[in-house]
Amino acid sequence: MTTKVNHPTEEDLVLFFYGEAADQDATTAHVEACDECQALLRGLKAMFDAVDAHPVPDRGPGYGAEVWARVQQRLEQEPARTWLSWFVPRRLALAAGVAVLVVAAFVAGRLSQSPAAPTQARADRPANVEQAAAAPVRERILLVAVGDHLERSQIVLVELMNSPVGSKMDISGSQEWARDLVPANRLFRQTAVETGERGVADVLDALERVLVEIANSPSRLSSAEFERIRSRIEEQGIVFKIRVLDSQVREREQRVASRPARVQS
Amino acid sequence: MDGTDAAVVAQVRGGDSNAFRLLVDRHSRTIFRLAYRMVGNEQDADDVVQETFFKAYRQLDRFEARANFGTWLYRIGVNCALDLLRQRPRRAQRPDPEGPEEPADPDPSPSPERLAFSAEVQSKVASALRDLSAAERAAFLLRHFEGQSIEDIGQMLGLRTSATKHTVFRAVQKMRRALKGMVERGNGVGSNYGSSNRAMTVL
Numbered sequence: 355m356t357t358k359v360n361h362p363t364e365e366d367l368v369l370f371f372y373g374e375a376a377d378q379d380a381t382t383a384h385v386e387a388c389d390e391c392q393a394l395l396r397g398l399k400a401m402f403d404a405v406d407a408h409p410v411p412d413r414g415p416g417y418g419a420e421v422w423a424r425v426q427q428r429l430e431q432e433p434a435r436t437w438l439s440w441f442v443p444r445r446l447a448l449a450a451g452v453a454v455l456v457v458a459a460f461v462a463g464r465l466s467q468s469p470a471a472p473t474q475a476r477a478d479r480p481a482n483v484e485q486a487a488a489a490p491v492r493e494r495i496l497l498v499a500v501g502d503h504l505e506r507s508q509i510v511l512v513e514l515m516n517s518p519v520g521s522k523m524d525i526s527g528s529q530e531w532a533r534d535l536v537p538a539n540r541l542f543r544q545t546a547v548e549t550g551e552r553g554v555a556d557v558l559d560a561l562e563r564v565l566v567e568i569a570n571s572p573s574r575l576s577s578a579e580f581e582r583i584r585s586r587i588e589e590q591g592i593v594f595k596i597r598v599l600d601s602q603v604r605e606r607e608q609r610v611a612s613r614p615a616r617v618q619s
Numbered sequence: 620m621d622g623t624d625a626a627v628v629a630q631v632r633g634g635d636s637n638a639f640r641l642l643v644d645r646h647s648r649t650i651f652r653l654a655y656r657m658v659g660n661e662q663d664a665d666d667v668v669q670e671t672f673f674k675a676y677r678q679l680d681r682f683e684a685r686a687n688f689g690t691w692l693y694r695i696g697v698n699c700a701l702d703l704l705r706q707r708p709r710r711a712q713r714p715d716p717e718g719p720e721e722p723a724d725p726d727p728s729p730s731p732e733r734l735a736f737s738a739e740v741q742s743k744v745a746s747a748l749r750d751l752s753a754a755e756r757a758a759f760l761l762r763h764f765e766g767q768s769i770e771d772i773g774q775m776l777g778l779r780t781s782a783t784k785h786t787v788f789r790a791v792q793k794m795r796r797a798l799k800g801m802v803e804r805g806n807g808v809g810s811n812y813g814s815s816n817r818a819m820t821v822l
Contacts (some may be wrong), residue, residue, distance in 0.1 A: 418644030
């Protein structure tokens with residue numbers, strides 16, 4: 355009976371070389387016993403040896419001081435902000451900060467309303483009445499924050515989708531927005547998961563992936579790279595999903611706003 | 620004074636802008652090495668380094684204290700290098716006019732043939748790196764020279780882990796094909812470059 359040997363793929367061996375194989379120990383055991391894989395690894399090593407010898411000019415110990423001097427000079431000379439970056443990062447940073455406080459307050463409110471034993475509930479009645487009255491307010495604040503976030507995200511994505519395509523696309527403006535939206539989105543998504551809002555979490559998850567991609571891309575893209583991002587946004591229907599979610603959030607916000615305050619006796 | 624990167628960042632955020640110099644001193648040569656390998660010449664690499672620290676200073680409020688400052692800086696540096704390659708492709712393709720320096724040779728008195736072969740190999744390596752796509756080059760340099768994890772590289776390049784692994788592999792595969800003949804000849808010339816000692820104890 356012959357035994358089929360399952361060799362690691364070439365990709366596996368490259369990752370093994372870097373210590374990042376899926377199962378480093380199992381791959382080690384295989385390689386130790388396999389002449390073929392050892393020969394492949396020797397070939398890799400020889401190539402890497404040649405690459406490692408590729409010289410890089412040395413920058414002396416004073417290099418940092420030179421760089422800092424040039425950076426300082428530029429900071430003094432360059433305009434502080436463009437019109438877009440002037441208000442976008444501050445406004446969105448503030449909004450992100452508000453989102454953190456709002457969500458924290460909302461979650462704290464929900465946790466503090468966890469069901470208590472009947473005798474305990476009667477003893478705590480004055481506090482429970484106050485919390486019950488405050489709950490719709492907290493919920494509405496959260497819904498407003500989420501709605502604003504979805505609206506801003508729509509602006510970023512729609513602007514990208516509607517941009518005329520040239521040979522070089524400068525997306526630095528959209529990137530600043532995207533970078534500021536990511537932390538708030540992450541927080542809202544995590545809150546949605548914790549509160550069982552699976553549908554909301556899925557939409558925010560898809561949105562977050564796109565925002566991260568925009569934020570982490572180079573500021574100037576080729577037309578092909580730009581089209582790839584646009585295609586991804588289009589294929590996943592993210593703009594449509596955000597609009598639907600946004601309108602649901604607004605409806606919920608209006609319902610909460612019109613709800614009479616509950617008072618427990 | 621606590622000298623960790625996070626502590627220095629906190630100092631700068633607290634209003635001591637000159638403290639940023641400490642971060643520049645610590646990381647500028649590393650960023651230069653990465654930039655040089657990305658863009659292929661010193662002048663452009665210096666521009667990338669300057670742009671990287673300029674952007675890092677401007678975006679310091681976005682740096683999360685729990686994150687690794689070096690990794691965060693790499694991401695900015697890689698994107699600056701990629702931006703430059705797109706803006707000035709011709710200049711980036713042109714190697715340094717003085718040519719690459721001679722690589723360190725363990726043989727104290729290398730033969731003329733060996734010296735000529737060394738120069739040829741390094742020219743080939745430089746050419747092979749240039750032929751990689753920007754993403755492949757960045758992923759390979761970050762993994763091979765800077766020892767960044769696949770996960771961190773993925774975050775820097777906006778790629779999922781599986782895509783990052785594949786990008787690194789594609790780069791290695793292309794480098795192997797480009798250097799295959801040279802490496803085989805080198806075994807005959809008796810070259811013994813570098814010290815790729817990673818995970819090689821099994822051989």
